[in-house]
Amino acid sequence: MIRATVRFLDSRAGAAxxxxxALRYVFPDHWSFLLGEVALYSFLVLVATGVYLTFFFEPSxxxxxxxxxxxxxxxxQVSEAYRSVxxxxxxxxxxxxxxxxxxxxxxxxxxxIVLHLIRVFFTGAFRKPRDxxxxxxxxxxxxxxxxxxxxxxxxxxxxxxxxxxxxYSVGMALPFVGANLMLAIFDGPFPxxxxxxxxxxxxxxxxxxxLIGGLxxxxxxxxxARHHTxxxxxxxxxxxxxxxxxxxxGYAPRSIGLALAVAAVLFLLGGLVQINPVWLWGPYHVSQGxxxxxxxxYLGWLIGALRLMPSFxxxxxxxxLVPNPFWGGVGFPLAVFGLLAAWPWLERKVTRDRGAHNLxxxxxxxxxxxxxxxGILTWVFLVFLFGSSDRVYVFxxxxxxxxxxxxxxxxxxxxxxxxxxxxxxxxxxxxxEHVERMRALAETEAARERALGPLGATEPPPGAPRPARRGP
Amino acid sequence: MIRKxxxxxxxxxxxWLWRPxxxxxxxxxxxxxxxxxxRAELLLLALLGCxxxxxxxxxxxxxxxxxxxxxxxxxxxGLMFAFLASxxxxxxxxxxxxxxIEEDYxxxxxxxxxxxxxxxxxxxxxxxxxxxxxxxxxxxTGGAVSAALVAPAVSFGPLFHTSALDRTPWRRGRRLVDxxxxxxxxxxxxxxxxxxxxxxxxxxxxxxxxxxxxxxxxEELRLxxxxxxxxxxxxxxxxxxxxxxACAIALYRKPTFAPTQPGRALVCPCHYSTFDPAxxxxxxxxxAGRPLPQLPLQIDGDGNLxxxxxxxxxxxxxxxxxxxx
Numbered sequence: 012m013i014r015a016t017v018r019f020l021d022s023r024a025g026a027a028x029x030x031x032x033a034l035r036y037v038f039p040d041h042w043s044f045l046l047g048e049v050a051l052y053s054f055l056v057l058v059a060t061g062v063y064l065t066f067f068f069e070p071s072x073x074x075x076x077x078x079x080x081x082x083x084x085x086x087x088q089v090s091e092a093y094r095s096v097x098x099x100x101x102x103x104x105x106x107x108x109x110x111x112x113x114x115x116x117x118x119x120x121x122x123x124i125v126l127h128l129i130r131v132f133f134t135g136a137f138r139k140p141r142d143x144x145x146x147x148x149x150x151x152x153x154x155x156x157x158x159x160x161x162x163x164x165x166x167x168x169x170x171x172x173x174x175x176x177x178x179y180s181v182g183m184a185l186p187f188v189g190a191n192l193m194l195a196i197f198d199g200p201f202p203x204x205x206x207x208x209x210x211x212x213x214x215x216x217x218x219x220x221x222l223i224g225g226l227x228x229x230x231x232x233x234x235x236a237r238h239h240t241x242x243x244x245x246x247x248x249x250x251x252x253x254x255x256x257x258x259x260x261g262y263a264p265r266s267i268g269l270a271l272a273v274a275a276v277l278f279l280l281g282g283l284v285q286i287n288p289v290w291l292w293g294p295y296h297v298s299q300g301x302x303x304x305x306x307x308x309y310l311g312w313l314i315g316a317l318r319l320m321p322s323f324x325x326x327x328x329x330x331x332l333v334p335n336p337f338w339g340g341v342g343f344p345l346a347v348f349g350l351l352a353a354w355p356w357l358e359r360k361v362t363r364d365r366g367a368h369n370l371x372x373x374x375x376x377x378x379x380x381x382x383x384x385x386g387i388l389t390w391v392f393l394v395f396l397f398g399s400s401d402r403v404y405v406f407x408x409x410x411x412x413x414x415x416x417x418x419x420x421x422x423x424x425x426x427x428x429x430x431x432x433x434x435x436x437x438x439x440x441x442x443x444e445h446v447e448r449m450r451a452l453a454e455t456e457a458a459r460e461r462a463l464g465p466l467g468a469t470e471p472p473p474g475a476p477r478p479a480r481r482g483p
Numbered sequence: 484m485i486r487k488x489x490x491x492x493x494x495x496x497x498x499w500l501w502r503p504x505x506x507x508x509x510x511x512x513x514x515x516x517x518x519x520x521x522r523a524e525l526l527l528l529a530l531l532g533c534x535x536x537x538x539x540x541x542x543x544x545x546x547x548x549x550x551x552x553x554x555x556x557x558x559x560x561g562l563m564f565a566f567l568a569s570x571x572x573x574x575x576x577x578x579x580x581x582x583x584i585e586e587d588y589x590x591x592x593x594x595x596x597x598x599x600x601x602x603x604x605x606x607x608x609x610x611x612x613x614x615x616x617x618x619x620x621x622x623x624t625g626g627a628v629s630a631a632l633v634a635p636a637v638s639f640g641p642l643f644h645t646s647a648l649d650r651t652p653w654r655r656g657r658r659l660v661d662x663x664x665x666x667x668x669x670x671x672x673x674x675x676x677x678x679x680x681x682x683x684x685x686x687x688x689x690x691x692x693x694x695x696x697x698x699x700x701x702e703e704l705r706l707x708x709x710x711x712x713x714x715x716x717x718x719x720x721x722x723x724x725x726x727x728x729a730c731a732i733a734l735y736r737k738p739t740f741a742p743t744q745p746g747r748a749l750v751c752p753c754h755y756s757t758f759d760p761a762x763x764x765x766x767x768x769x770x771a772g773r774p775l776p777q778l779p780l781q782i783d784g785d786g787n788l789x790x791x792x793x794x795x796x797x798x799x800x801x802x803x804x805x806x807x808x
Contacts, residue, residue, distance in 0.1 A: 037586045197640065200648050250588070275562070302733065330804060336728050
């Protein structure tokens with residue numbers, strides 16, 4: 012069987028040499044390397060569940076009267092899009108399971124991308140020759156945010172409609188092009204013409220997934236072409252030699268096991284933990300809004316930034332140039348992604364290190380990178396945290412106005428302090444290691460002295476074992 | 484005949500006795516050997532059995548009609564995947580050879596190949612004599628072709644007609660109606676709550692359409708100059724669309740004990756922009772950059788509320804070029 016298959020593949024596609032290479036491709040081992048794989052496997056679950064959902068969803072804002080099984084909404088004017096989601100959730104067997112699994116998968120997808128990005132940043136995995144892979148990853152993160160946002164906007168419930176209105180306003184706030192761009196995208200002023208919903212739909216189910224898939228291909232091929240990075244956990248692991256499990260038989264079962272574990276968690280969440288119960292929100296109409304609206308977690312940093320901004324529009328005379336939502340909705344994410352995108356270049360400029368790196372840094376090995384990374388992370392996290400301040404007010408009674416003023420100070424002070432602490436910790440850890448190394452050296456020398464007697468101690472030990480750098 | 488049968492018999496016997504000659508040379512092992520692990524195999528079988536049981540359970544739950552089966556569906560599928568995942572991890576950690584191999588990283592750069600590629604490209608252009616001119620021509624053509632290909636994107640929407648953003652359904656004399664289309668009567672407007680109203684006979688899914696109506700003590704009003712007649716009997720109307728990010732102004736803050744509580748205000752639930760209805764919708768808190776546009780009101784002979792004109796400013800979110808009022 013095996014022989015026949017291999018012979019067939021080799022004689023028809025010349026696949027044997029490639030297969031041999033692929034089966035023995037080396038995967039260095041570290042738990043943090045799994046984060047990217049979790050993202051990949053959530054993407055697969057997203058595609059699979061998403062395809063299922065397309066068979067039931069109607070991308071139309073044509074208004075209709077709801078007459079389904081959910082009594083509180085019966086007789087209300089709703090869009091076909093919203094009605095089809097209600098029907099899928101409440102009438103179709105297993106429809107709700109797949110919809111909730113899809114939603115959870117989107118949240119997990121972006122969590123794992125962000126954690127993966129943090130890992131890559133702090134270990135210096137973005138350095139040459141893998142900077143292209145890093146940029147493809149950043150691109151995928153941006154597309155994933157947009158894809159998630161459009162995905163839940165499509166449902167046309169009250170919350171998603173409010174989110175869409177905010178997105179429209181942020182777009183309108185772009186100086187010189189905003190209004191024109193939004194008129195083009197929405198085909199008229201908000202909420203747009205009947206062409207707008209099919210546009211969002213085709214973007215969500217075709218264009219963005221294709222783009223993400225394309226970047227994913229660049230990402231994976233880029234890794235395979237340069238091989239995986241590794242920590243120097245063993246002396247054999249060097250800049251020139253990669254050591255780890257072969258793809259087959261060692262790594263494949265573990266990785267497929269991880270894929271199945273991701274699917275397990277997502278389906279358990281989808282079945283047992285309710286997410287976005289749209290029948291409770293009701294349909295969206297321009298004149299309606301609700302308090303306590305929270306977006307999906309990955310837009311929390313943007314709602315936080317929009318809320319933190321002080322009240323002002325940039326004006327020329329009595330005319331507006333830059334409306335307020337620009338700063339929180341465009342300026343802030345642009346600054347964060349700009350910093351991340353410029354980082355490999357910045358680091359090359361500052362350190363003058365243009366070489367290729369296959370060995371990963373531990374965070375402490377590059378104190379400045381770690382410090383600045385911690386600073387950026389703290390900055391974004393605080394803004395994200397402020398996005399939940401209205402809930403904090405409801406649950407803990409802390410005044411919203413008070414929180415606003417505290418955060419307006421904290422978001423600038425805490426990142427600097429955190430960066431300073433991170434730098435110090437790195438330096439101290441390294442100093443500690445230096446002491447350890449010196450002591451080990453001195454102890455081997457002392458042992459040698461004891462063995463040789465006082466006369467043999469004049470020359471330095473020829474092969475004093477240099478203790479290998481430990482992995483993290 | 485007998486000889487033939489004998490020959491056949493001998494041939495069959497030889498075939499039966501035939502054993503493959505021992506290989507002269509075994510090819511060297513590629514995968515590292517390892518010890519058998521019968522207990523792990525047993526566990527693997529058990530895990531596969533559990534996964535199958537979950538799969539069957541899913542089909543059964545699916546087939547019988549339960550009123551709310553989502554949790555059971557999730558449990559069955561989730562556990563099925565979880566058992567399969569455990570089976571594969573067990574397979575990877577206990578049952579296949581646990582070997583570490585090493586490989587050289589690919590060379591960072593291959594100068595020879597690079598030179599070859601450069602040579603191929605450069606030598607292919609040897610015959611050109613007016614290189615710069617051709618480059619300019621190619622660039623120009625590229626630009627023209629791109630313009631032609633991009634031009635249809637203008638059909639996407641009325642992107643040059645920003646006047647569409649200024650349009651509002653409000654006219655002098657248009658009645659304010661409620662959700663059900665019933666005209667709002669001035670006498671029914673209480674100071675204790677707020678009302679959403681729409682222009683009579685106009686589409687409602689329009690950021691400029693809905694207004695909030697509140698009633699204040701006329702003594703409290705501090706409206707900007709020129710708006711003295713806009714709030715008959717203390718009844719005010721403002722665009723319901725927040726000037727910050729277009730959410731509906733869905734909250735009305737009304738102090739129940741004025742001395743200690745913040746004053747009355749219209750609040751947007753999205754980013755908590757807060758507007759003062761007494762002073763013409765000015766921003767008193769939150770990110771909004773300009774006031775809520777006010778709709779002038781009048782009361783007709785039947786006691787119904789009517790618009791006395793159009794908004795004081797642009798309803799909806801700001802954009803570049805809009806008047807900052």
